[in-house]
Amino acid sequence: MFKKAYTMLLACVLLLTVVLAGCSGNSKETSGESGSKKTIKFMHLWPQGSSKQQNMIVTDIIKQFEAEHKDVKVEVEVLENEQYKNKIKVLSSSNELPDVGFTWAAGYMKPFVEGKLFASLDDVLNGGLKDSFIKGTTEAYATDGKTYGLPLELNIAPIYYNKQIFEKYNLEVPKTYSEFQNVVQTLEKNGVAPIALGNKDRWTGSLWYMYLADRIGGSEVLNKAINRSGSFEDPALVSAADEVQKLVKENAFNKGFNGLSNDEGKSEFLNGKAAMYLMGTWELPNFTTNEEIPKDFRDNVGFFKFPTVEGGKGDINSWVGGPGVGLFVAENSKVKDEAKEFVKFFVEKWGEQSVEKAGVIPATKVDTTKVELPQLYVDVLNELNKASNLTLFADVQMSASVAETHLNLIQSLFGGEVKPSDFAKKHEDALKKEEGK
């Protein structure tokens, strides 16, 4: 009898196993041709919950695409940013990338390109798409003259400010760095945190450093240090680090910034405790259409360009920013032609509606006369047209390991744990080591 019990148990376990394996086997569709339909596997990072509009546009585009291509089915997997990046890495280690997915530019993309996992998209670009992209955006996705990704977003980083606070203390939008210093000191004296910053995420602090470097040494000095035609120990890069520490000493940033996430730092600005916030234009919905944030606050947000530094080589129309996520096609995709077709279709359709519907500025040109936009967006788009230069976020430009070094050093710099000269030297060492590889 008890033998029976044991056998029963084993049988149950086995049965469960078989059933589960069976039902997984049945509904599982491998990418490629299944029956008469071809399946494109597509991974993106805009979940329905947090990125409703983006998700809706994507779903719409897929529907349209499937309607126009009756023999193709698009299978979607959505993961949030962090999990998405992890999964892509695991998938690529087994050469199992989805047919189409999201990637980031430059340094992030490099290993995938070198490992021959991404397909060149030059044919798609030359098939008529090229002219619709804003100059300089697809270039960030190019290696050795070939383009491996087509960007969907374009962002620049202005300094947002709270007009009410500025008015209260009779402050003017600063055009030069000394005016800016004045603003900071006045606010500080009056017990208002001048700048909201959440530097646990580290790239947030990097924006400040990048702008100072640009305004002091000109738009090329940082790029040159990173692409090794220059040095990171350039005096401009050292004095930019020095300026960062001066700002910290003046209490320009909210308390405890190094332990706060960007979300937490941002909330200091949103709740009116801090007067300024340097961030990408992806924040614009929060200052225009986001109903969660009091209208009173939204109506009082303006932005200004990072002021010029007296005696510096920088131009006020030079921006830190660049394309965000872009689409790739897997090199070993079994449905490469369809995947490329899908990418082309996606980029075109996305460009038509992303600003208006989701508040995301696409990397393709936007006809401002055709779309209805809040004033803040119009102003930003105008600035974008006037831009003299776009410097890609440093951590995206750099290779992954140098980027980590950079980000850690940024945190130490803001925390006052590293001297500006050592800050520069450690960057130089990391870049040199990478070059030697």
Added chain:
Amino acid sequence: MNQPVRKNAAPVILPEKQSSFGTHSLWNRTAYGILYLFLAIVAVFQIFPIIWLFLFSLKNNQEVFNMSPFALPEHPKWENYAKVWTEGNISQYFMNSVVYTVAAVILTVVLASMVTFAITRMNWKGSKLVLGLFMVGLMIPVHSTLIPLFSTFTQFNLIDSPLSVILSYTAFNLPITIMILLGFYEALPREVEEAAVMDGASINHIFFKITLPMTSPVIATAAIINMIYNWNEFVFVNTFISSDSYKTLTVGIQNFIGQYTTDWGAIGATLVISILPILIAFFILSNRIVEGIASGSVKG
């Protein structure tokens, strides 16, 4: 049944009045008071996270970041719950979570009990070696297993199959479950089992009819721990599963994490929804820990 083992199973329950704190001197009462004060303070500390989580789930981002954690928002955002329920495939995720958790917990507890029984009760060379083999399983961090596991599952065509998740949960929880069981098996009197052997019972009989019931308190303990781990796990699910129809409730949390910003209130609502079933299961299982003593005191 070939043998009524439980003939003496009348549970030994002491009358409550025979409490060890029975003497009511003033000193004793003060000590008692201090003890209760201490226990109450700890209890408050342990209960406040649940209250906090509930309040958290009724706020929007603005309120999450600006209000005191224990302040009730002026307009509770019940819509967070509506959002969670209507967006995405939550009932499907819920079912998947239940299936994965239950399957893995049963598998783990039964397999671990069998191993522990074989190691502590049966005589064979190499039992220590085998125990050591299991213990090493405790020591490997999850992220260094992801890539090898992924390629293993790919080879067996188990990627995007619930089986990959259930088997991973089982394998990775077996070592800790065996460790927990081990301490108890060691302390458990062997007399009952020995008597059963004398009476000619088979090993399967002894294991399933005597040892398993006797260890039910620790089985409940191990089941609770396994259940919590499996229920909240997301790294394996995200890595091995790609079809939406096989994902679990933890996806509900991810659903609200955006590229640049996160909807914390909705995450709170998801957390509250997902903690309810496990809270109920926990209360039921946790009673088993005490009840188990009654059936555990077979030896009388």
Added chain:
Amino acid sequence: MDKVMSNKKVIALYIAPALFLVLALIYVPIVQTGYFGMTKWNGVGAKEFIGLENYMALIKDEMFWKTAYHSLMLAVFSVISLIGYLFISIILAGKIKGADLLRKIYLIPMLLASVAIAQLWLKIYHPSNGILNTILVSLGVENPPSWLAEPGLALYAIIVPIIWQYAGFYILIYYAALKNIPESLLEAARIDGATPWQIALKIKLPLIMNVIKVTIVLAVVGSLKYFDLIYVMTDGGPNGSSEVMASYMYHRAFKEFDFGYGSAIGFFLLVICLVVTWIIRKFTAADENVY
């Protein structure tokens, strides 16, 4: 007795399924991790075999030893905290009024997912409007620290929630162990006139010693490979001051694409766990036990 209890077939049957799972899903990855550790690999392209180079670099890697020290600190505090949990469990397992309810309440936090615990403690530690600093300010502390932002404090600040997170786990185990003690033994002691504390120290503790040893190993090994809250709450920062071995491994492998080196860290972590467990066993091997 011996004959029944040494039936080879039955032993094999009882061990095999579990052993198979562990070998296939844990040992295979361990071996592969060890091998990846001997390659130069960015996780994408081809692996280049470089022998022990990564491991040699690891031994000289100051950052790694710093993270190992942090992990060790976590392990030490985790073990110390066991005393407190044991104390509470003894009280709860005694015959006091309301013990049943208290026990359930005490275990509630362990049901929370790490995301929730992290958010809660971020609210506690928030530099300006966090619970902790609000209390400190109202007590007259003028400039309370920004707990998670200060390199000297971040590690210790984050150890607190980790220890708290596991309170339920250990209390549950101790409680079940204490409840497992045959009532007759305790009753005999009471009749002999032993005080509750004497019973706890002289009878209960020795009887659950095996369980205590197990929890020490679990606490140490669990701490050495700990990852969750650190990753969410500080991401190892500021500037690595709260980085532990597992988060360092994660950063090297998944953030810096250095899967070769990351794997080496993972494998080395295993070796450290083995060594430490061996030491614990030496220390606690006074009795003849499996442990």
